[in-house]
């Protein structure tokens with residue numbers, strides 16, 4: 001038996017379990033149905049894991065042998081159609097401590113993570129409002145029980161496969177608006193605790209123990225109504241002037257390691273120039289080399305062909 005054979009046998013078992021063998025595959029299934037190379041199937045047959053039900057010039061029909069069945073039911077991935085009851089997540093008091101403000105969202109997310117049945121949450125709004133930070137904090141406390149997906153990058157393994165393999169309690173999806181159609185379709189079903197069926201291989205997965213989704217997105221208008229309907233959609237508004245000052249000061253002190261005074265100076269200097277916390281972080285990082293004023297000038301001044309306007313002498 002080669003490495004990976006157990007996996008293949010499990011896949012075949014799942015394929016057989018999700019079809020009516022007597023009706024649909026009376027003469028056995030072929031390599032095309034299970035998407036496993038004929039040579040591999042022939043080897044599994046020789047090793048006794050498959051029975052050869054039918055053979056002609058154009059069709060070789062197989063079925064799992066008794067030995068194959070025993071192996072499938074003993075294998076580690078054999079219980080895949082049943083989700084083990086997972087222990088309840090414990091939420092530490094300080095889960096969101098690195099996020100300044102957003103108290104309602106903190107309370108909502110905590111309640112959703114603790115609820116007996118899933119309430120999915122989508123954080124939507126303009127850039128740099130700590131949406132991704134919320135996902136990070138949840139991932140940090142959930143560890144292995146959470147998986148992290150970025151909408152623009154989910155196509156490689158596929159949402160279905162990732163969930164089938166990792167069996168998470170929580171799925172964190174950043175950039176939900178960029179998720180591809182196949183993953184979005186899987187997500188719609190998953191959010192209702194539905195059955196996930198991947199027609200391609202006939203594999204299916206029963207989500208008896210429902211997954212909860214926390215997602216973030218800049219845009220809402222590109223999401224389908226049925227997707228939005230499955231989420232508690234929390235719209236985050238851009239920071240007000242005073243919120244911006246508080247957040248910037250806090251971020252620069254806590255995350256960028258600046259002193260209170262210089263952090264306050266940068267926050268005030270950007271007042272009216274920007275509402276984006278990332279701008280303040282850029283200024284903070286350039287300040288040791290340039291000083292606050294020069295950093296702000298270079299980042300925000302108009303650039304002409306001769307240099308940055310506003311500099312004395314130009």
Ligand SMILES: Nc1ncnc2c1ncn2[C@@H]1O[C@H](COP(=O)(O)OP(=O)(O)OP(=O)(O)O)[C@@H](O)[C@H]1O
Nearest residue numbers: 098099100126127128129130131132133247251277
């Ligand atoms: N309320 C806040 N508390 C702490 N940090 C904040 C807060 N708001 C913004 N930030 C900081 O702003 C930066 C961007 O945050 P984050 O990546 O979470 O934004 P986002 O809302 O996901 O933005 P985008 O929509 O562009 O992905 C981070 O460095 C983060 O520390």
Ligand SMILES: [Mg+2]
Nearest residue numbers: 131132174216
């Ligand atoms: Mg983000």
